Amino acid sequence: MVNKNYRMARVVGRKDEKILTRLADEFEQLAAQLNSPVPTMEIDKFTQSCRLVSPLIRHLGVAMKFADIEYSAKVSAVLKAGKSVNTLEDLLDSDIQKNTIKQFSSSSRMLIRVKRSLELLKIIFEKIMASSENTLMDPVNTAYKQVFYPYYGWASRKTVAGALQNLPTKSLFFKRLKVDEASAFVQMQRTVTALDPLIHYIDNLFHSRESVQELLCLL
Numbered sequence: 001m002v003n004k005n006y007r008m009a010r011v012v013g014r015k016d017e018k019i020l021t022r023l024a025d026e027f028e029q030l031a032a033q034l035n036s037p038v039p040t041m042e043i044d045k046f047t048q049s050c051r052l053v054s055p056l057i058r059h060l061g062v063a064m065k066f067a068d069i070e071y072s073a074k075v076s077a078v079l080k081a082g083k084s085v086n087t088l089e090d091l092l093d094s095d096i097q098k099n100t101i102k103q104f105s106s107s108s109r110m111l112i113r114v115k116r117s118l119e120l121l122k123i124i125f126e127k128i129m130a131s132s133e134n135t136l137m138d139p140v141n142t143a144y145k146q147v148f149y150p151y152y153g154w155a156s157r158k159t160v161a162g163a164l165q166n167l168p169t170k171s172l173f174f175k176r177l178k179v180d181e182a183s184a185f186v187q188m189q190r191t192v193t194a195l196d197p198l199i200h201y202i203d204n205l206f207h208s209r210e211s212v213q214e215l216l217c218l219l
Contacts, residue, residue, distance in 0.1 A: 018179055019059070023052050024190035031194040034201050040089060041201065043082030050075045050114055053121060059176040060136070063166035066159065074113045081107035092205055092212065101212055108206075112215060115202045120147045122195045125188040128170065136167045 026049035033041060054075075057068040081091050088111065095101035095108045103109070120143045127139030141164055149157065168176070174184050206216050 018187075019052070019055050019177055020179055020184055020187035020191070023056065024187045024194065026052055027191055027194035027198065031197045034197050039201060040087050042087055043078060043085070043091065046088060047075050047079040047082070050118070053117065059173060061166060061168055063163040066163070071114075071117050074110045074117070077110040078107060078114055088202065088205060092209060096209065096212065102215065108212070109215065111202065115199060116147050118195055119199055120144065122192050122199070123147065125192050129185050129188055134170050136170055136173055137164050140164060140167060
């Protein structure tokens, strides 16, 4: 009974934490796992952390609902692969062995798209912290053009452009997150620092498998 009560209290405590703090905590734990001579990444832990990005997207407003749906679907696809393999390394090797890795819907291609979303988040946070303006449109637009714009067609680009016009101000965004700017910047910097080795690690998974390096240039 004691253990059960402890677990319940821990869950409640996690729900009460601010989104940005939870995000930083989770990605720091993932980054710590990679600090070893032979790093590895379990799919369950990876996707659990990635799912915490969704609440952040939802606080950007209904205009970004499509982005949350698309991102969540990619994370779920990677998680689904975890039913048959344990790690991200195993995921790639399984797709290679089955000769499915280059298929548009392969788990490995989904991992690349999740990785790009993490790159997007990292750049958005960096631009928000570097700007004194009370706008999110410029940071999000800059990140989008660096990460996803080259891969999207006219219709998708138009949808994104429309959504950017309806983003909240930076101050309203922080208010929704129940955090002041100074505290937000601390957690954003923690997240940016933690995402660096994680993104680098995923890139290396593909670079270390010569036959699939070109996938990093595809959507």
